[in-house]
Amino acid sequence: MTGTFRYENPDIIHFGLGCVGESLSAELDRFGAQRAFLVTTASAGKGAGRAVAEVLGKRLAGRYDRITQHSPVASVMEAATAAREARADVLVSAGGGSPIDAAKAAAFALATGLDLRDPASLAKARGASPKGALPHLAVPTTLSVAELSGSAGFSAESSREKVGVAARELRPAAVFYDGTLAVDTPMDLWLSTGVRAVDHAVETIFAEGEHPLPDATAAESLRRMPKALLAAKADPRNAEARGEGQIAAWLSYLLPGPAARGLSHTLGKRIGSRHGIPHGVTSCLLLPHVIRFLGPRKPEALERLRAGLGPDPAAAIADLVARLGLPQHLSQWKLTESDLQEAVAPLAGKPYSAEELLGIMRASL
Structure with a gap:
């Protein structure tokens, strides 16, 4: 190689x-x-x-x-x-x-x-x-x-x-x-952007090609970020926990281009600004379902995710989102089937079909 x-x-x-x-x-x-x-x-x-x-x-x-x-x-x-x-x-x-x-x-x-x-x-x-x-x-x-x-x-x-x-x-x-x-950053914003950083780490590992250094730092980010977020939630004035979250976020993003163009990010951008859903929250809503979709298609990447998140990465992230008290269901924003179809239409065939992308969206409802 x-x-x-x-x-x-x-x-x-x-x-x-x-x-x-x-x-x-x-x-x-x-x-x-x-x-x-x-x-x-x-x-x-x-x-x-x-x-x-x-x-x-x-x-x-x-x-x-x-x-x-x-x-x-x-x-x-x-x-x-x-x-x-x-x-x-x-x-x-x-x-x-x-x-x-x-x-x-x-x-x-x-x-x-x-x-x-x-x-x-x-x-x-x-x-x-x-x-x-x-x-x-x-x-x-x-x-x-x-x-x-x-x-x-x-x-x-x-x-x-x-x-x-x-x-x-x-x-x-x-x-x-x-x-x-960072101690004055509202907790819901801090936690949801922390899940966004988890998303960056996951998308780094799922990205096409060989990238051993970003993979290693992403896996380390996945180990560190959940602890940092839970510590900040327990004590919002804990500057050390906030700083640890910042380091974990930094480690998540050594592959900026591909990490920001991954499937969770791409789908999230299609619904975020149009429906008033914050970036970090789109990751809370979509990332577990994206992992369930991509995991069987990219088994080697799934194994690397397990190194940071345990045997069931999708379940681990869904559990983290729940423990952080963040939104888990897209239905909260009352998107219609037409909204979902409109969101995925420009992405169809690049490389996944509209029906496959709709499946991810519907699973998040």
Whole structure:
């Protein structure tokens, strides 16, 4: 067997309690940055965002704190405009996947001059290079791992479909896993994005091809994440448990492209933004059924999953979701059969049939 592995994660990961206070200023110095622009949400802006702003001090040139779930493209462009007007020389994101993706997409828009609200510009974006994009420092407060890749998802204005841009230049220049800044993250969001990280690990192992290092870290993530999530649920102010969850999430995502294009993720994106279902919750709903579907088709990958999850990986994840008190049934969102058919239609034959995909969806009801 021969193969080639290329690291797609950011070059620098800072981790441990207090690492933002210790290392953020040094990262700004590395870029000679004097005008930092903070991208966050209304809720994260009161906790982690405030702490980050305090570290930035006089170098904070502006902020945008109106990013909401699924990063609506209008908000992305508002953030980009505000950053340009602030003459930003570095972007700093604080919060979950939505503000982190919004910062990446804003960096793309600023570097290319494209208005991502315009469908024609969005079509051009697929071939555009964001050369010279502003550096981006990411301070995640959920376990979605948006900070670990150069892809940025956001929701289109007209259809609410999830779309996006991607380039290596959009990878954050540095990531800060600081559990002390995650203790205020709402528990349901923390736990559901933790299951999302479990999903990343599973999709890594199911991905086509040979990838021994990501497989090994994914299996380790599957061993560590359930304990970290249960510990955080038992004591929401446990910064060490939050930090352990962040490490487990990092380990889940050394194969960003294939892990984000797996079957659970792909189906989840088809129903998430359109029906108001958070990303992490789509993993809670779909992942056990995806494993039951793919396991017999990929027996070697199923054996690797057993190393991290035990003899019945699908049952183990369903049990974890139940113990965490997270949603387990898609019927809660009142999707109709027509909604399900519409969701799977663009995916049919790539490579699974519409009826096979509907079977997964129906099993989750």
